[in-house]
Amino acid sequence: MNAQSKPAVILSDEQRCAVEAPAPLLVNAPPGGGKTSVLAWRVAYLIHTGVAPSSILTLAFSVRAAGELRDRLDAILERDQVRALTVCTFHALGLRVLRESGHLLGYAHEHDKQVNVADAGQAHALFGVVFAVEQHRANGIRVDLDALREMIGAQKAAGVTPEAFAGLSRDAHHLAIARVYADYQTALKRAGLVDFDDLLLQPLRLLETDVSTRAYYQARWQHILVDEFQDVSPAQYRLLQLLAGDQHNLTVIGDPNQSVYGFRGGMGAAGFERFRADFPNCTITYLPHNFRSTPNIIEVATTMLSPANAQLAVKAAGMPVFLFPANSEHQEAELIVDQIACAVAAGFVRFDQCAVLCRINAHARLIEHTLVRHRVPCVVLGVGSFFDHAEVKTLLACLRIAIDFDDSLSLLHLLNGFGWLNEKARDVLKGDAPELLTQHVFEHERTEQLPIDVQSDVRLVQTAMLQLDERKEQTPDEVIRFMLSDDGLRYRALLLQSPDCAERLERVTHFSHLARSHQHIQDFLDEIDTMSGVDPLSVVASDRVQIMTLHAAKGLEFKLVFVAGMEEGLIPHASAMQSERGLREELRLAYVGLTRATDALCLTFARTRDGRPRQSSPWLRGLRNVEMRRKPDWHRAISLN
Ligand SMILES: Nc1ncnc2c1ncn2[C@@H]1O[C@H](COP(=O)(O)OP(=O)(O)O)[C@@H](O)[C@H]1O
Ligand SMILES: [Mg+2]
Numbered sequence: 001m002n003a004q005s006k007p008a009v010i011l012s013d014e015q016r017c018a019v020e021a022p023a024p025l026l027v028n029a030p031p032g033g034g035k036t037s038v039l040a041w042r043v044a045y046l047i048h049t050g051v052a053p054s055s056i057l058t059l060a061f062s063v064r065a066a067g068e069l070r071d072r073l074d075a076i077l078e079r080d081q082v083r084a085l086t087v088c089t090f091h092a093l094g095l096r097v098l099r100e101s102g103h104l105l106g107y108a109h110e111h112d113k114q115v116n117v118a119d120a121g122q123a124h125a126l127f128g129v130v131f132a133v134e135q136h137r138a139n140g141i142r143v144d145l146d147a148l149r150e151m152i153g154a155q156k157a158a159g160v161t162p163e164a165f166a167g168l169s170r171d172a173h174h175l176a177i178a179r180v181y182a183d184y185q186t187a188l189k190r191a192g193l194v195d196f197d198d199l200l201l202q203p204l205r206l207l208e209t210d211v212s213t214r215a216y217y218q219a220r221w222q223h224i225l226v227d228e229f230q231d232v233s234p235a236q237y238r239l240l241q242l243l244a245g246d247q248h249n250l251t252v253i254g255d256p257n258q259s260v261y262g263f264r265g266g267m268g269a270a271g272f273e274r275f276r277a278d279f280p281n282c283t284i285t286y287l288p289h290n291f292r293s294t295p296n297i298i299e300v301a302t303t304m305l306s307p308a309n310a311q312l313a314v315k316a317a318g319m320p321v322f323l324f325p326a327n328s329e330h331q332e333a334e335l336i337v338d339q340i341a342c343a344v345a346a347g348f349v350r351f352d353q354c355a356v357l358c359r360i361n362a363h364a365r366l367i368e369h370t371l372v373r374h375r376v377p378c379v380v381l382g383v384g385s386f387f388d389h390a391e392v393k394t395l396l397a398c399l400r401i402a403i404d405f406d407d408s409l410s411l412l413h414l415l416n417g418f419g420w421l422n423e424k425a426r427d428v429l430k431g432d433a434p435e436l437l438t439q440h441v442f443e444h445e446r447t448e449q450l451p452i453d454v455q456s457d458v459r460l461v462q463t464a465m466l467q468l469d470e471r472k473e474q475t476p477d478e479v480i481r482f483m484l485s486d487d488g489l490r491y492r493a494l495l496l497q498s499p500d501c502a503e504r505l506e507r508v509t510h511f512s513h514l515a516r517s518h519q520h521i522q523d524f525l526d527e528i529d530t531m532s533g534v535d536p537l538s539v540v541a542s543d544r545v546q547i548m549t550l551h552a553a554k555g556l557e558f559k560l561v562f563v564a565g566m567e568e569g570l571i572p573h574a575s576a577m578q579s580e581r582g583l584r585e586e587l588r589l590a591y592v593g594l595t596r597a598t599d600a601l602c603l604t605f606a607r608t609r610d611g612r613p614r615q616s617s618p619w620l621r622g623l624r625n626v627e628m629r630r631k632p633d634w635h636r637a638i639s640l641n
Contacts, residue, residue, distance in 0.1 A: 024282040027253040031595035032292025035253045040072040053084035057221035061228040091530035094199035117529040118193040130183040152181045156197035159235040207242040218245040229254030233265035260589045294318030301594040319637045320627040324604040332606045333370035346634035353559035356547045357593045359570045381548040391504045402468040408437035425454045476515035476524040550593045561597035566605040566617040
């Protein structure tokens with residue numbers, strides 16, 4: 001969302017207090033309370049009072065949230081000030097610390113090589129080898145590979161090192177598992193890699209044990225601000241404590257009622273209690289207004305969660321909240337398409353102001369198919385999908401080569417993406433050591449074996465690589481422009497020849513847009529590398545309906561929101577219905593979904609799904625103020641806002 005397109009905002013008294021209060025500070029507010037806004041204004045206020053932007057660290061929960069925060073900061077600060085700030089996710093922060101100081105833990109001590117994040121395939125392969133070795137020992141391991149990986153992952157996420165784990169029990173089976181854990185860590189380290197869990201575990205270890213490194217980071221970031229604090233895990237909290245040290249210059253902002261990552265260790269309400277216990281002198285501020293949603297939406301959402309959470313509405317009443325029952329999942333999807341089409345035709349919304357939220361990815365895909373079939377422009381948000389597109393991979397490969405000339409894997413992507421060299425020529429160059437591909441491209445004896453016409457392609461590759469190498473100090477955006485332009489690598493011209501060039505170019509445009517918020521290529525690549533499996537990234541470069549999971553929607557807002565699949569088994573999800581704790585988290589997740597809507601909210605469910613009968617969600621039953629009989633009048637809705 002472009003913050004600049006919004007009217008000037010006047011802070012409420014409570015917001016002003018929160019912006020100007022001394023740290024440590026805890027800001028608690030329901031959805032739409034202006035928490036993220038306060039965080040941005042507080043950064044501006046600190047800078048205004050003379051704090052150097054480079055000493056401010058701002059942590060967001062996902063890459064998209066960090067991007068949104070940067071946009072908001074861009075709207076109120078000078079460009080140079082925003083650039084000097086550190087605005088990132090916990091994982092990107094971890095990588096930064098490891099890149100700078102990981103050698104103290106024995107990472108990547110060979111000079112020009114730096115720590116990299118293992119991709120899912122690399123981590124899996126390394127783990128598989130270690131597992132197989134241990135299986136061949138006398139005792140063997142009685143759990144399968146995936147279960148063991150998950151188990152060790154849980155230890156890492158909880159901050160338990162291999163040594164600490166080994167010390168927990170003398171049981172032979174436990175010790176065998178401990179060996180796998182230790183060997184896996186060694187294998188990663190030897191390859192100069194860290195996996196996703198290491199991005200927290202290793203910086204923690206470093207800051208816990210190395211006093212001077214700790215002092216260095218404490219001096220470097222004198223103000224630390226955290227958004228969506230309710231989802232912070234104990235390991236992340238420990239990291240915050242270590243970074244803050246005695247200065248206590250911590251600001252945490254969140255809403256316990258929106259804790260939806262308990263399944264990954266998010267502390268929820270307990271995190272707020274712990275903060276109050278650890279910082280007894282902290283200022284606590286509550287923001288009572290809801291600036292986001294209409295009173296009707298707020299009422300339905302709070303009735304569902306708990307009526308005690310009343311908020312002060314700021315906006316006009318707007319239209320009622322609608323509930324649509326459907327006979328099947330297909331009819332449900334059709335219904336959503338119809339309503340979106342009507343709302344857009346009436347001029348109430350643009351496509352990109354609509355979101356369809358689902359509990360699981362498979363449901364999102366089903367809705368996507370129906371929208372696509374009816375030619376409603378849409379996009380499913382999530383990782384993987386966007387960065388897996390060939391053209392995006394090619395651009396990424398070029399950026400990686402610009403900063404690491406010897407990155408043979410990226411060179412291979414580049415050769416594939418640009419269609420340089422035929423497959424046979426590529427094989428000759430790769431030989432039996434693909435990791436030496438870069439070297440081979442510049443080896444005269446090897447390139448001479450290739451047919452004459454292919455040799456000119458080799459020279460093209462050599463030139464391109466040298467040109468990229470010359471650009472390592474440029475911004476990622478500048479390098480991307482060089483790749484696309486006719487004076488550079490002519491990638492745009494190449495893409496124009498493909499049958500689906502419009503979509504490809506749109507993704508390329510979006511990619512360069514993402515790159516623009518980073519000054520250094522490395523920072524941009526790090527952000528992408530440290531995205532977790534649930535980290536959504538906006539891929540909305542144009543006017544499209546956004547389809548995503550409820551988890552991915554956290555922190556976002558849309559004019560018209562559909563929460564689909566309000567049924568027992570989906571919302572709440574079957575996997576969480578067995579425990580009271582699981583159910584509470586599901587309810588908060590639904591609450592997060594409903595409260596994303598600014599002006600219009602529609603809830604849908606299907607009476608049958610996959611041919612089997614379904615019950616509507618138990619949480620729909622207590623709701624009084626939802627409209628089931630009438631359809632929305634989108635023309636009239638315009639005058640209500
Ligand atoms: N004082 C204010 N006056 C008007 N609009 C505001 C104010 N504070 C925040 N907003 C707007 O309200 C919406 C919700 O704010 P946001 O900071 O995202 O809330 P939260 O992070 O608490 O969910 C945003 O569109 C934001 O621009
Ligand atoms: Mg927010």
